[in-house]
Amino acid sequence: MKTKLPILSNPRRNVIPWVKNLGALLLALLILANFPFFNRVAEGKETEILLLHTNSVTGHLFPCPT
Amino acid sequence: MLGGLTRRVAYEEKIRTEKQGVLIVDSGDLFFAPSSGGSSEKDLAKARLISRAYKHMGAAAINVGDLDLLQGVDFLRSEYSQGLPLISANLLNPSTKAAIFSSYVIRQVAGVRVAFFGLLPSEFPPGAGIAIKNANEGKILIKDPVEAAREIVQKLKGQADLIVLLSDLGLYKDQTIAQAVPGIHFILGGHEGRFMKKSQQAGTTHILQSSVKGMYVGQLRLVFENPTSPFKDEGEPQQIQERINALDFHLRSLQGAKERPAGQSMENIDRAIQDVTKQKNALQEELQRTQNSASQRSRFLFTLEPMEVRLPEDETVRKWISEAGIDKD
Numbered sequence: 001m002k003t004k005l006p007i008l009s010n011p012r013r014n015v016i017p018w019v020k021n022l023g024a025l026l027l028a029l030l031i032l033a034n035f036p037f038f039n040r041v042a043e044g045k046e047t048e049i050l051l052l053h054t055n056s057v058t059g060h061l062f063p064c065p066t
Numbered sequence: 067m068l069g070g071l072t073r074r075v076a077y078e079e080k081i082r083t084e085k086q087g088v089l090i091v092d093s094g095d096l097f098f099a100p101s102s103g104g105s106s107e108k109d110l111a112k113a114r115l116i117s118r119a120y121k122h123m124g125a126a127a128i129n130v131g132d133l134d135l136l137q138g139v140d141f142l143r144s145e146y147s148q149g150l151p152l153i154s155a156n157l158l159n160p161s162t163k164a165a166i167f168s169s170y171v172i173r174q175v176a177g178v179r180v181a182f183f184g185l186l187p188s189e190f191p192p193g194a195g196i197a198i199k200n201a202n203e204g205k206i207l208i209k210d211p212v213e214a215a216r217e218i219v220q221k222l223k224g225q226a227d228l229i230v231l232l233s234d235l236g237l238y239k240d241q242t243i244a245q246a247v248p249g250i251h252f253i254l255g256g257h258e259g260r261f262m263k264k265s266q267q268a269g270t271t272h273i274l275q276s277s278v279k280g281m282y283v284g285q286l287r288l289v290f291e292n293p294t295s296p297f298k299d300e301g302e303p304q305q306i307q308e309r310i311n312a313l314d315f316h317l318r319s320l321q322g323a324k325e326r327p328a329g330q331s332m333e334n335i336d337r338a339i340q341d342v343t344k345q346k347n348a349l350q351e352e353l354q355r356t357q358n359s360a361s362q363r364s365r366f367l368f369t370l371e372p373m374e375v376r377l378p379e380d381e382t383v384r385k386w387i388s389e390a391g392i393d394k395d
Binding site (some may be wrong): 001011046047048049050051052053054055056057058059060061063064 | 067068069070071072073078080081085087088090091092093094095096097098099100102109113114115116121131133175176177178180194210215230235255256257258273275276277278279280283284285286287288290291373377387392394395
């Protein structure tokens with residue numbers, strides 16, 4: 001009688017289910033990590049930004065002589 | 067001689083290439099001088115050049131100031147439709163009561179979500195006020211700034227790490243808003259165009275202005291240590307040190323006067339020396355406290371960079387000005 005070995009006979013089923021789930025979880029985390037949601041400023045990590053500001057320019061194109 | 071659009075553009079673009087996380091903003095009264103009341107083609111041409119230059123620089127947000135309405139809101143609508151990032155939380159369409167431009171914008175840089183919203187005063191200045199009213203009859207409605215600020219800040223909470231008000235209200239009203247509406251981290255102000263080397267604090271909000279006529283560019287460097295902690299002024303130790311140096315100078319002159327008394331009684335000089343020494347010691351203690359706490363919090367440093375004539379000019383913008391046939395203001 002020919003015995004069919006379920007695991008070896010089908011290579012697609014040759015993956016332990018929890019390994020498959022872990023792979024899916026890691027893939028999901030990798031995708032989410034690239035979203036801005038995860039790029040928020042983290043506590044304890046220094047982040048620097050610079051704002052360049054003007055006000056009351058009032059149409060001046062050229063240097064002010066005063 | 068300070069200022070000039072070509073220098074400002076070159077300077078800001080240079081900073082952008084050297085550093086990451088740079089945002090360019092303006093608090094209003096960008097386009098027109100108070101004297102340009104009538105509808106002059108030259109004034110409009112200048113305003114279009116400024117708008118083009120700010121788009122060229124990739125400005126993040128430009129608040130509408132009252133003087134920007136001098137040639138009518140339609141000019142601003144046209145520039146806005148061509149990509150100028152105008153904002154105003156209290157400039158409304160009188161029919162729909164909806165904001166004419168974006169009430170706020172959120173820009174994400176270096177992982178920080180920075181929200182900018184803008185306000186202009188509900189009362190116009192005595193001189194230019196009539197021209198502003200005439201140019202915008204039936205086209206605009208200005209909402210109370212405090213009420214508008216309250217609504218926007220409420221909306222922004224949770225959406226942004228940093229809330230910045232670009233204000234054309236003037237320092238006094240900025241202080242009122244800061245007290246009445248908690249949650250605004252910085253107010254980059256204007257309207258009266260003060261030269262402010264030091265920030266003013268109202269509640270937990272820091273208020274700054276960057277002079278007038280584009281003579282200076284205000285640089286606000288922000289370092290986030292902890293997103294929920296208040297900001298500490300990194301310039302404070304230097305300001306305290308400057309006061310200590312001034313007292314040192316005063317002490318040296320008093321000691322000199324003691325060695326060469328000229329009319330003043332020795333008793334008065336000794337008392338003055340004691341007073342100044344006491345003040346100096348108190349400042350030294352304050353300096354120590356400030357230095358110890360500076361490393362534990364998010365911090366900022368504000369500097370005013372003079373746009374000196376020796377700075378390089380942006381050739382593209384210079385060409386635009388020359389093509390427009392404008393050779394002086």
